[in-house]
Amino acid sequence: MSILSGATLVKELTVEEFRGLFEITKQQTQLETVTHSNNEPKFIYGIKGLAKFLGCTPQTAQKIKNSGRISYVQVERTIVFEKQKILVELSNEKSV
Secondary structure (H helix, E strand, C coil): CCCCCCCCHHCCEEEEEHHHCCCCHHHHHHHHHHCCCCCCCCEHHHHHHHHHHHHHHHHHHHHHHHHHCCHHHHHHHEEEEEEHHHHHHHHHHHCC
């Protein structure tokens, strides 16, 4: 990907440059949302909360949890996920 200046118009980008820029922006936005948001809780509670965070069904969230792809802590019957860890673990998985 070439170095883009602040004056580069979107219509002047190649498809590869646009995709690269989109992916970088998407990753930065996800991390900033988790790390810089003081109003949002740092943790997710339960499978329904995980499903809402990931934008999937509770069944899919349960499968992801059971597969071992993300870390969690279970205190009695409450499952707790850390938002930032989930984003890092799932993004590392895609890049492998």
